[in-house]
Amino acid sequence: AQSVAQPEDQVNVAEGNPLTVKCTYSVSGNPYLFWYVQYPNRGLQFLLKYITGDNLVKGSYGFEAEFNKSQTSFHLKKPSALVSDSALYFCAVRDMNTGGFKTIFGAGTRLFVKA
C-alpha cells in the first residue's frame, strides 16, 4: 500500500537559517510526490511536485525539494527561513494504482521559525 511518513512532528529553525522538512514514501511504481502548506484556518496550498526529470524541484515561496529514489525520500528545503514560513507542511504521494488521482498525505510537520 502507498504511504507517506513525516518523522518530525515539529521543526524549529531560526530566521535566516536553512530548513529541512523530512518526508519518506512507500509506493509501487514511479512516485508522483507533492508538498502542501497549511496556514492557520486555511486550506492546504500546493507548493511543488515531482513527477519526473530533475531530482531537485523548485516551488513557491523559495521552497525546493529533493527527490531521492534510493532513499525513497522527498525532503522539503529552503536556504533561508522566514518567520512567515511558520506553518503546517504536508508531504503527499499520488496513488497511481487507483486511476492516478487518489492522493495520500502524511501527518504533517509543524515548522516554527523564530525571529
Add this chain to the structure above:
Amino acid sequence: EAGVTQFPSHSVIEKGQTVTLRCDPISGHDNLYWYRRVMGKEIKFLLHFVKESKQDESGMPNNRFLAERTGGTYSTLKVQPAELEDSGVYFCASSQGTENSPLHFGNGTRLTVT
C-alpha cells in the same frame, strides 16, 4: 478564479444529529475529493468524484456517510447520525483532469460532535 469554497466553516452538533457539508469546486474541475483530518493526524482520503460519478469511495468510514455530486458541480457530504468520532476537519479539494494536477483545497469545515 474563485477557489474551492466550503460551507459551513464550523458546525457543532449533538451525537445522533445530522449534518450536511457543502463544497463548491473550482469551475471546470471535473475531479472533486473529500478528505478528513482528525485530531492532528494525517489527512485521510474519503472519496473522489469525476463529474457526478463516484470514482473511488474506498475511504468512506461507514454507511453513515453519504456523498453526492448532482450535476457534476457542487458536492455535499452528509453524516447521519453523527457520532463522537466523526469530529474533525473535513476538506474538499478539486483538480483538473490530469494525473499530475495538484489539488486545490477549500478552507475546510470543522465539525464537532458533542
